[in-house]
Amino acid sequence: MQLIERYAYTNRLRTVPPDHKAAVALLVLLLCLALDRPAVSIACIAWMFLLVVPVAGVPARTFGRVLVVEGGFILMTIPGILISIGPSAPSDSTAWSWPLGPLWISTSAATLWQGIALVMRALGCAAAMNFLALTTPLVDIIELLRRWHIPSVLIDIMTVTYRSIFVLLESANTMYIAQDSRLGYLTSRMRAIHNAALLASRLFVEAYRRGKELQIALESRGFNGDLRVLPMTYRFSPLFTVLGAVIMANLVLLWAMA
Amino acid sequence: MKTLFEFENVCYRYPGHKQLALRNVNVCFPEGEKIAVVGRNGAGKSTLFLHCNGLYRPLCGRVSFRGRPLAYDRASLKKLRQQVGMIFQNPDSQLFSASVAQDISFGPLNLGLSEAEARRRVLEAAEICEITHLLDRPTHSLSGGEKTRVALAGVLAMQPEVLVADEPLASLDPWMRLTFFDILQRFYDRGKTILMATHNLSVVRYWASYVIVLQEGQVVFSGTPKALLTNRTVLEQTELSRVWWKVDPGFDEDEEERVLVSTPSSAESTDGEGKSFQFSADGDWSI
Numbered sequence: 001m002q003l004i005e006r007y008a009y010t011n012r013l014r015t016v017p018p019d020h021k022a023a024v025a026l027l028v029l030l031l032c033l034a035l036d037r038p039a040v041s042i043a044c045i046a047w048m049f050l051l052v053v054p055v056a057g058v059p060a061r062t063f064g065r066v067l068v069v070e071g072g073f074i075l076m077t078i079p080g081i082l083i084s085i086g087p088s089a090p091s092d093s094t095a096w097s098w099p100l101g102p103l104w105i106s107t108s109a110a111t112l113w114q115g116i117a118l119v120m121r122a123l124g125c126a127a128a129m130n131f132l133a134l135t136t137p138l139v140d141i142i143e144l145l146r147r148w149h150i151p152s153v154l155i156d157i158m159t160v161t162y163r164s165i166f167v168l169l170e171s172a173n174t175m176y177i178a179q180d181s182r183l184g185y186l187t188s189r190m191r192a193i194h195n196a197a198l199l200a201s202r203l204f205v206e207a208y209r210r211g212k213e214l215q216i217a218l219e220s221r222g223f224n225g226d227l228r229v230l231p232m233t234y235r236f237s238p239l240f241t242v243l244g245a246v247i248m249a250n251l252v253l254l255w256a257m258a
Numbered sequence: 259m260k261t262l263f264e265f266e267n268v269c270y271r272y273p274g275h276k277q278l279a280l281r282n283v284n285v286c287f288p289e290g291e292k293i294a295v296v297g298r299n300g301a302g303k304s305t306l307f308l309h310c311n312g313l314y315r316p317l318c319g320r321v322s323f324r325g326r327p328l329a330y331d332r333a334s335l336k337k338l339r340q341q342v343g344m345i346f347q348n349p350d351s352q353l354f355s356a357s358v359a360q361d362i363s364f365g366p367l368n369l370g371l372s373e374a375e376a377r378r379r380v381l382e383a384a385e386i387c388e389i390t391h392l393l394d395r396p397t398h399s400l401s402g403g404e405k406t407r408v409a410l411a412g413v414l415a416m417q418p419e420v421l422v423a424d425e426p427l428a429s430l431d432p433w434m435r436l437t438f439f440d441i442l443q444r445f446y447d448r449g450k451t452i453l454m455a456t457h458n459l460s461v462v463r464y465w466a467s468y469v470i471v472l473q474e475g476q477v478v479f480s481g482t483p484k485a486l487l488t489n490r491t492v493l494e495q496t497e498l499s500r501v502w503w504k505v506d507p508g509f510d511e512d513e514e515e516r517v518l519v520s521t522p523s524s525a526e527s528t529d530g531e532g533k534s535f536q537f538s539a540d541g542d543w544s545i
């Protein structure tokens with residue numbers, strides 16, 4: 001999470017208006033879902049790699065690592081699609097099947113192919129979202145939602161939640177180190193579990209205290225129920241816009257040609 | 259000496275606690291001075307400060323600002339809080355926004371300023387606090403000292419008359435402290451008032467022009483640093499003599515007078531001239 005954050009703030013597409021980046025990500029996502037061809041899915045991943053790595057300057061390793069983690073989750077859901085279990089052998093002669101006690105496990109070249117296509121499609125969509133996550137900090141996305149007239153209560157909750165995540169991560173980390181330095185996790189498995197529970201409950205108290213402090217600090221600066229802050233300034237990037245258009249055209253062409 | 263804040267018989271108790279955090283506090287904060295507030299942990303410094311811009315309401319007694327008792331309705335509080343800027347002991351509790359520039363803009367926008375004016379104020383405050391290079395950064399990626407300076411910028415952008423800083427030095431390294439005191443000095447030079455809670459003897463002796471000593475929720479001394487450092491009774495009663503003498507061998511109970519007089523920048527000489535306040539090499543004397 002912190003890794004993604006870091007690149008989101010330091011990449012070369014940081015100053016491109018978030019509307020443009022969000023538009024590209026969402027359109028690629030939609031096209032990837034709608035144009036159901038493995039070629040399109042692969043092109044999506046390739047284009048997103050191009051935008052994230054050479055254009056935005058995020059290391060290829062980071063792009064790969066995030067995608068691999070997501071790929072792992074996607075693969076976990078795949079066996080259910082590839083394999084079917086039934087009381088009798090499938091009638092389809094092209095299917096492969098094995099008996100398992102009273103049941104039959106079966107699969108076929110068609111379902112295998114379908115599974116691969118599905119994985120590629122899911123990865124293509126994931127890559128589109130990763131592009132947004134790796135090039136656009138959540139601050140900008142929140143700002144964007146504000147301009148899209150999402151109710152300000154929701155946006156304020158997002159802002160404070162986002163900030164609190166880091167504050168709590170830090171307190172959790174500090175508490176963990178404090179426990180660890182006094183051997184809290186080295187004596188026995190039971191003690192370790194007990195100490196982790198202690199940490200979690202302390203974290204609630206801590207969150208409450210922080211919330212109160214925040215309330216006081218906001219009021220001291222004239223808080224009137226609405227967390228208003230300055231919008232960011234961005235620079236229009238012709239290169240990015242052209243690239244975005246080329247990507248869409250390419251995806252549609254790939255689909256039409258197949 | 260014009261009075262800025264006046265506390266009359268102020269008591270305060272935290273909800274659900276038996277003990278009073280402030281007990282019959284009677285004290286005047288003079289305007290246009292550099293005021294140090296000292297006292298052990300739990301003496302009530304933070305609680306006292308939170309009364310200064312109406313965040314806490316006294317249980318009994320009253321607080322006045324420029325001769326007028328504080329009113330606790332929305333409009334009066336808004337006006338008061340524009341004039342009294344507050345830096346909290348823990349800068350983390352103060353920064354809520356994801357980006358530094360946005361965080362600084364929060365106060366000015368609450369004052370009802372236009373976006374253009376708010377943006378100007380943000381830039382100006384960032385320049386004063388030397389954090390222009392941090393404006394785009396997320397607040398959670400800052401170090402403690404940077405957070406303190408961002409918090410300071412967020413307050414200065416509201417152009418207050420009074421700056422209230424609760425133990426701000428803790429998170430600053432000695433170099434950053436110099437910068438911090440330069441910023442305070444510029445603020446002070448424009449005739450404004452600074453309140454600072456501190457444990458630091460050199461701050462009391464060389465920076466402050468007025469000192470208030472708290473002990474167990476009561477004000478036991480208020481006056482010039484020189485008057486404090488030559489007041490044996492108070493120093494012994496609050497045990498300040500014990501700690502200050504220990505950490506600074508030059509500070510001897512029987513010789514305070516000599517020490518103060520022989521120091522080139524004694525309390526009085528800080529008035530007027532810009533940067534007479536300096537930390538000694540081991541600037542970490544503390545209670």
Ligand SMILES: Nc1ncnc2c1ncn2[C@@H]1O[C@H](COP(=O)(O)OP(=O)(O)O)[C@@H](O)[C@H]1O
Binds near residue numbers: 272299301302303305
């Ligand atoms: N949020 C709180 N809830 C309950 N008691 C508190 C709270 N904050 C401070 N106190 C109590 O009030 C007294 C004064 O505390 P404080 O003003 O924070 O002292 P200082 O800032 O001088 O260290 C202490 O006894 C402390 O335990």
Ligand SMILES: [Mg+2]
Binds near residue numbers: 303347
């Ligand atoms: Mg305190």
